[in-house]
Amino acid sequence: MLLAIIAACEIGFWVLLAAGLATRYLLRWNRVSAVLLVSVPLLDVVLLTATVIDLRGGATAGFAHGLSAAYLGYSVAFGHSWVRWADERFAHRFAGGPPPKGKPRYAPERTRYEWREFGKAAIAWAIGCGVLLGMIAMVGDADRTEALLGWALRLTTILAIWSLWPITHTLWPARPKGHGDPTDHGDGGGDGRDAAATSGRGGSRW
Incomplete structure (x- = not known):
């Protein structure tokens, strides 16, 4: 069920x-749009509430609880x-907005971009591990929450792997050939979800 x-x-995130x-x-x-977009974070509240109710009901923590x-x-x-990634493309397609920018290709903009994305990943790690520790403390039974410790290790491993990208771009920054523009942007979207899909790094929304 979880x-x-x-x-x-x-699914609800993308629909809203x-x-x-x-x-x-x-x-x-505009008012209806604002209500719909403000409602998006409420999905996270729904998920957290369902997870807490399940654990407090006596469930043994498993894969789904860690994933949540x-x-x-x-x-x-x-x-x-x-949200910004989608908004830029929607505005360009239907409202005559400027073309969306992809992630920078060259240093120093690319290096800063990678460190910003890593910063978001660090926030995700901190929140995820905080929720895991909160679940462990709430249940108060090591046998029922053993799987959650494994998820904390998974999130830490993901963060460690993610750190390779900004470190690599810091030590070996990409430079344009010839007289290329160092601020040139690629065609792909510069959001965390694209990075996660192409590199195995995790992905959010707020």
């Missing part, structure tokens, strides 16, 4: 986001970036 709630929250942007740029219903903590962390840390 896995189904996680999936429903992810799409509806919020559609009402803003297509229908010009990780999901909450990345949702909070990357959520705003994901």
Whole structure:
């Protein structure tokens, strides 16, 4: 059931986001759009509440409980970036907005970009591990929460791997060939979800 709630929250995020942007740029219903977009973070509250209720009901923590903590962390840390990513593309497509910028290709802009993304990942790690520790303390039974410690290790490993990107771009910064523009941007979106999909790094929304 908890896995189904996680999936429903992810689907609900994109549905509310799409509806919020559609009402803003297509229908010009700014107030309705604001209500829909403000409702997006409430999905995280729903997931956290469901997780707490399940554990307090006597459930033994498993994969789904750890996943919910990780999901909450990345949702909070990357959520705003994901909304901005979608908003830029929606505005360009339907409201004559400027073309969306991708992530920078060259230093020093690319280096700063990678460190900003790592900062978000660190926030996601801190929130996720904080939620995990909160669950452990709430249950107060080591046998029922053993799986949550494993999730804390997973999140730490992900963060350690993620740190390789900014370190690499700091030590070996990419430079344009010839007279290329160092502020040139690629075509791909510069948000945490794209990075997660292409490099294995986790992903949120706020």
